[in-house]
Amino acid sequence: MADVLTTPAPAAVAVAGRSDRWRRMWRRFYRKPMSLTGLILVVLFLLLALLGPALFGDPTAVHFDDVLGAPSGAHLLGTDDLGRDQLARIASGARVSLEAGVLSTALAMVVGIPIGLVAGFYRRYLDSVVMRAVDVVLSFPFLVFAVGLAAILGPSLRNVVFALGVSQIPAIVRITRGEVLSVREQDFVAGAIADGANDATILFRYVLPNAANALIVQATVAIPAAIIGEATLSFLGLGVQPPTPSWGVMLTTAQQFLSQAPWLAVWPGVMIAVTTLGFNLLGDGLRDVIDPRSAR
Amino acid sequence: MTQQRSAAGRRAGTPLLSVEDLHVSFGTEDGLVQAVKGVSLTLAPGEILALCGESGSGKSVTAMSVPRLLPPTARVSGAVRLDGRDLVQLNASELRALRGSDVSVVFQEPMTSLNPSFTVGFQITEVLHRHEKLSRRAARARAVELLELVGIPDPAGRLKEYPHQLSGGMRQRVMIAIAVACEPRILIADEPTTALDVTIQAGVLDVFRSLRDRLGTAIVLITHDLGVVADIADRVAVMYAGRIVEQAEVTELFARPLHPYTRGLLGALPSAARLDGTQRRRLREIPGMVPAPYSDPDECPFAPRCPIAADDCTASRPSLDRQGDGDGHLAACFHPGLSTVEAVDA
């Protein structure tokens, strides 16, 4: 075997490996202004949620001498009915939104992904049972289900996270299962079986990594949905309780003073809209970039 | 017989279609892809021209430039003349009128080219209705004729069937029937038998032959299969990296391939296996890979893989020139016909 030919590599890929792949993905992402906008909005939201509470002071400090104050030099976004600084409350609300969004999505994924994996991989009876259950839950609108659950559990941030997380599980199960069904038809899975790989190896080394892209994209849908969910539950009084600030709670307050202090309603509303928009744009961008079909 | 007929047709006069210095490029995120880099060819009435080459050679893009069925990012320059009319200059509505009536296309995948929600009969009569303005009854009668023409048994019965009820070979025949419904003068067939089994392929190729003989349709056959070329083509153009590297009458090309790439392709076929010095059956390989489509250095594009490449091959690019006194045998090579066998074995 001295005469084996060595196929020369095409110049385009000769340079290299993984970093090249990331560079290409970034370039594809960067080129779309919408995706970039989404990324910037999400980063700003994260900065606000993580650093804001430290920067903008105590959101629960009451100042009866300055209630329903219009935006001013001292209070950039004005003050509410108890004289609390709106900017500080927006920042703390961002922290609450982030917690609700990330924790509930994490909960949904931790529970939903294994169920989806098992249902999609083994199919048969288990799959039918799981998918019928998923269909039943999905037949309720997500928020209606979450509201019902939160009403049973009682108001608190922890219960909001739980209610939102549980409500998102069916969607995660369905997406995971769909990915598993398509990945398991690929020849490389048959190849692994032909190697004698056991089910755990196949699931965790082959199937799950290849389903990851879709799940990452799904997270960018689930997080903003949970943020809206948290705001809604808190607005309805089923979520975070005053005096803890939450964008939903802030809207409830603002509602009572809409004629005297309309600015109170503007900022929480804008924040909810902009944050969810940011996540959705980011998600669309990621979907384009990491779609395995276009990554070839 | 068919041979004589087409040869006579070509000598008789002006070509039906002529492509002159066609360039097609696509903007992609990795840069400008030059898919076709200056292709010129002609097609006589009733001629079957095979465009062959491997994936990425530009054979499909060249042919699809005629009805301009190209992605929107394509940039086309050069001229594609049909009856003296330059098709490159046509606007969208003129192109629509052209497609189906003067130029039709048959694609590789008979499954995805038919609409699954409508019957075969509906899909054929719709074309007849749109282009020929035939009445319902006349269109139906014509549809039966067309299905008969493409060798579908019980054509009247088949009209009521849906695409999923037909086999792959039958679907491809239906596609051909639709394509020739308006008696186009040019039929472009893009790998029409690649998805079919060999026993089915033979029948479909017969359909093309009979279309040419009965309707005088000129056919551009895009294929990678040299067996199919040998079976049906009158003339062959071999493409490599966006250019025609050799063009000749079919028997001439197979008997006296001049370009090293053509020779390489013929030698690489499993049926061309020879015994080597160690009495092993071996196929001739073409080392290396097709050049990336982003750049176009001024050298013979095949030189890096060519067993007989010399200094002049990388100094400039050979043009597609007439070779010998043969009947239009063209090759783009500085050393045409130089034996590659010795070069490879050495």
Next chain:
Amino acid sequence: MPDLLTVTDLVKHYPSGRGRTVHAVDGVSLSIGPGEVLGLVGESGSGKSTVGKCILRLTEPTSGRIVFDGTDVTHLSRRGMRPLRRDVHIVFQDPYSSLNPRFSIGQIVAEPLRQHGIASGRAATEKVCEMLERVGLRAQMRHRYPHELSGGQRQRVGLARALVCEPKLVVADEPVSALDVSVQASVLNLLTDLQRDMGFSCLFITHDLSVVEFLADRIAVMYLGTVVESGPREQIFTDPQHPYTKALLSAAPVPDPAAQRGRRRVVLSGDVPSPLTPPSGCRFHTRCPVAVDRCATVVPSLTPVRAPDHPVACHLVTEDSVPTLAQ
């Protein structure tokens, strides 16, 4: 020497809704000796790939018997199957879906070594590099990912992966069908070189007669779930006996215009019947140009008629005559 693999009366039926059954494989028997290449030829729907999957136990055979290297593996459990999997590997057709896009080439080739505990760490890397070079790739290639490779390179990686455990049997399921002619030639040369050097047996599944003519020692021709004829390569090509084999041979165009146009071709009428409702008697009788009444009722058995190593399943083949097909 005893055969490495013997398949006897293999049947694989799939349920297909509304109580119907797909008769994918219906009573196939074949054997492969040590170091032998058996070409399994058939068109789409012939069940050739299903035979390969049953042998690898990627699908459960309905009935029949598969004996590999002296062990009956027909209904062996996955656990029981595991040690044997070291000795039998597969190469797939599609160079795009056969490699895990998340693994580097090195990981892909090392996976069977890891799975069977043959080598790990440095030893595995060494083996991987050696194997990559053997299939004509640079050892550096192990750091790349599948999407960075061309189709031909991927197919070489597929070969490296299948051969890294030095198996006794390789099932190659249309391994060159998706490749361009020039790439196909180099992969076929490589496969024959490796087969001769390493001495593995090979079940080469393909629809392309010219490919098996190039590399098979023996050929079995399948039609609609059954083997209609099998025998040494030269005999199949020079003395085909079954009408289907003849039709198949005559339908494949040869790349020589003069010869191709002068040939008498047999154009088969009709289509391959559905495997949901295979025809009675000889499965080929609906398309056979020389079928007689008996063909529609009596199933012909695959028996040697004219030569002991060249069995054929046709009523019309007798010791002193073989059916001739007129155009």
